[in-house]
Amino acid sequence: MKKFRYMIITGMLLTSIGLAGCGKKSEDDITNKEIYQDDLQPLTEEELNEMDADTSDEDMKQIRFSIPGQPFGKQRPKFSRAGAYVKTYTPKETTSYENLVKLFYNEAAKGRMFPEGAMLDVRIIAYYEIPKSTSKKKRKEMLEHRIRPTKKPDWDNIGKIVCDSLNLVAYHDDSAVVDAQVRKFYSETPKVDVLIKVVGP
Secondary structure (H helix, E strand, O other): OHHHHHHHHHHHHHHHOOOOOOOOOOOOOOOHHHOOOOOOOOOOHHHHHHHHHOOOOOOOOEEEEEEEOOOOOOOOOEEEEEOOEEEEEOOHHHHHHHHHHHHHHHHHHOOOOOOOOOOEEEEEEEEEEOOOOOOHHHHHHHHOOOOOOOOOOOHHHHHHHHHHHOEOOOEOOHHHEEEEEEEEEEEOOOEEEEEEEEOOO
16 A cells, blocks of 8 residues: 555656656666766675665665656746735746655655765766657667767756755755766666765765
């Protein structure tokens, strides 16, 4: 019953912001070794499996989760006038996507947060849906990551909506994020992969 309710809520949130494309991992997805570059050491598959299975009371060191559907960027606030007053509000599509991020984080974290004062590194990979009109040649180049998305949402708006969503959910404030990267690729399975790791010991 709990799993069925979770699927219903997820479906409603995806529908409310017009996202689609949920499905299994695609062969063209970036591997974990490609998430971290330069001076950042990648997590091994064994470490990731241990991370997913860890439900202890110890401080969380890293977590990985995915948000299914087309990547979505943080929208600008909107304004409405009521007499002499101007009211600022968040667009409902942004609110719905933020709730989706929280939902999938909580599903992976099982209620845990990173410890207060921890320095965090956030890595985000946004997989965009390949347009249906794309030629076979171009599609192949997209799946091989030789052609990458140069369309909206922008990388910074993707990072902002993910990090803002996790305030008081994954961490006490997103000022704890000291390093970050957002990468954009095409995939047959549009989604956003998120990996958060504590920097240092």
